[in-house]
Amino acid sequence: MGHTDYDCSFWNLESEEHSKKKILEWASMSIVCCIPILEGVYCLACARWVWKKCLYTAGHESENWGLASFEEFMPVPHHCRLILALYEDDLRNPIWAPPRGYGINPDWVLLRKDYEETQCRVPPYMIYLDHDNADIVLVVRGLNLAKEADYAVLLDNKLGQAKFDGGYVHNGLLKAAQWLFDAECEFLRGLVEKNPNYTLTFTGHSLGAGVVTLLVLVLVQNLDKFGNIDRKKIRCFAMAPARCMSLNLAVRYADIINSIVLQVAMISYLGQPRPWTIFSNHFSGKRYLPCLLCLMCLKDTCTFENVLKDPRRLYAPGRLYHIVERKLFRLGRFPPVVRTAVPVDGRFEHIVISCNATSDHAIIWIERESQIALDLMLEKDRIMEIPANQRMERQESLVREHSVEYKAALERAVALDIPLSYSPPNYGTFHDMEEGETSDRSSEQITFLSSKKWRDSWDGFVGRLFDVNESGQMVFKKSASGSSQNSCCK
Numbered sequence: 001m002g003h004t005d006y007d008c009s010f011w012n013l014e015s016e017e018h019s020k021k022k023i024l025e026w027a028s029m030s031i032v033c034c035i036p037i038l039e040g041v042y043c044l045a046c047a048r049w050v051w052k053k054c055l056y057t058a059g060h061e062s063e064n065w066g067l068a069s070f071e072e073f074m075p076v077p078h079h080c081r082l083i084l085a086l087y088e089d090d091l092r093n094p095i096w097a098p099p100r101g102y103g104i105n106p107d108w109v110l111l112r113k114d115y116e117e118t119q120c121r122v123p124p125y126m127i128y129l130d131h132d133n134a135d136i137v138l139v140v141r142g143l144n145l146a147k148e149a150d151y152a153v154l155l156d157n158k159l160g161q162a163k164f165d166g167g168y169v170h171n172g173l174l175k176a177a178q179w180l181f182d183a184e185c186e187f188l189r190g191l192v193e194k195n196p197n198y199t200l201t202f203t204g205h206s207l208g209a210g211v212v213t214l215l216v217l218v219l220v221q222n223l224d225k226f227g228n229i230d231r232k233k234i235r236c237f238a239m240a241p242a243r244c245m246s247l248n249l250a251v252r253y254a255d256i257i258n259s260i261v262l263q264v265a266m267i268s269y270l271g272q273p274r275p276w277t278i279f280s281n282h283f284s285g286k287r288y289l290p291c292l293l294c295l296m297c298l299k300d301t302c303t304f305e306n307v308l309k310d311p312r313r314l315y316a317p318g319r320l321y322h323i324v325e326r327k328l329f330r331l332g333r334f335p336p337v338v339r340t341a342v343p344v345d346g347r348f349e350h351i352v353i354s355c356n357a358t359s360d361h362a363i364i365w366i367e368r369e370s371q372i373a374l375d376l377m378l379e380k381d382r383i384m385e386i387p388a389n390q391r392m393e394r395q396e397s398l399v400r401e402h403s404v405e406y407k408a409a410l411e412r413a414v415a416l417d418i419p420l421s422y423s424p425p426n427y428g429t430f431h432d433m434e435e436g437e438t439s440d441r442s443s444e445q446i447t448f449l450s451s452k453k454w455r456d457s458w459d460g461f462v463g464r465l466f467d468v469n470e471s472g473q474m475v476f477k478k479s480a481s482g483s484s485q486n487s488c489c490k
Contacts, residue, residue: 140208257318
């Protein structure tokens with residue numbers, strides 16, 4: 001019996017080991033069989049991502065934005081030509097003038113400095129006293145591909161390196177802006193004191209656009225050095241700007257900073273270091289391309305709000321004007337359309353694959369397409385035959401619309417828990433708002449005021465036409481009914 005029991009126990013152990021081996025074999029076979037399936041799913045996911053990227057156009061970025069009006073977009077082509085004028089050695093005998101010329105008076109150029117005078121701290125710039133438009137303009141040109149100093153300014157930045165006004169900014173551009181502020185503060189203050197009714201405008205392209213946007217931030221923090229100039233008299237037009245400030249600053253300063261982006265301007269779409277730049281510093285070869293595609297697929301599936309809540313991430317500054325001139329599966333350029341908004345969760349976050357990314361960044365193309373877009377707006381206005389008084393009323397309504405949109409963007413930023421997204425003083429860039437309507441009110445208050453005005457005007461209208469009789473019913477006034485009959489007879 002003992003021998004039999006021993007044989008049975010031995011048989012049981014042998015069967016258990018055999019079953020374990022079988023299970024391991026089945027598991028390994030199933031894993032091996034699933035590898036091709038997983039590879040197929042992975043390849044399909046990568047192919048789908050590449051296909052979506054190829055189909056994604058710049059028009060998707062601004063498809064839900066409103067159309068810009070002639071009044072707000074009118075200064076853009078003029079400022080583009082001011083930037084182009086900086087590339088001329090002699091403005092009295094220009095060589096590279098656009099078809100319409102630069103439209104400037106060389107005698108009004110008060111100051112002009114090149115790389116030697118700026119010590120390569122900032123790109124060349126000039127100060128232009130525009131008497132035709134009652135404007136004091138500081139113009140900074142873009143990146144010079146032959147100057148290492150410009151690359152040094154652009155690449156001098158690390159994630160979260162430079163803090164400013166409760167947010168983060170580009171470190172190299174901030175240094176350049178502070179140097180420019182210290183160099184020209186006295187000169188600009190003298191011009192502002194001599195011309196108190198003139199606006200103070202900063203404009204630049206590419207690297208220069210990033211410098212002037214941060215220069216505006218420095219100026220707003222030091223208004224006492226400019227005789228406490230009104231914030232509404234300060235403007236900034238940044239052509240294809242670098243991503244230079246955190247989201248809370250980009251939204252808060254949207255009342256005075258305007259960024260103009262043509263279709264797929266390269267530098268406005270490139271933000272923080274991407275995964276391929278990190279890999280390129282340590283590895284080489286094409287064998288890491290699948291890993292990069294996998295990382296990008298995972299990145300695209302992450303929650304977008306988590307990206308927005310990163311206070312160190314840099315964005316294109318201020319209010320955005322997007323010039324769209326190309327459509328999917330259509331060759332050539334079409335009549336440009338300008339869309340504008342103060343977006344919070346749609347500031348050119350997607351990388352767009354396009355062979356025109358470099359040309360769209362060029363200031364000469366921005367000037368050309370912005371002028372065509374402005375001519376189309378003007379032609380539309382002429383067809384509508386809008387009188388001067390109605391044009392002024394539209395200007396005032398435009399200020400109110402921008403103020404409401406600006407407040408909505410700030411509220412959206414607060415709802416996303418973006419730090420320090422509070423409301424600054426009155427909305428700038430345009431003329432003053434009506435007395436008693438300040439932009440520090442919330443959008444709900446503005447809506448309440450507009451509805452209250454409408455109700456008061458309606459009550460007055462009803463009171464002029466109707467009376468209440470003895471039975472409590474409303475009847476036409478005799479004078480009102482007579483006047484309406486006379487008007488009908490006429």
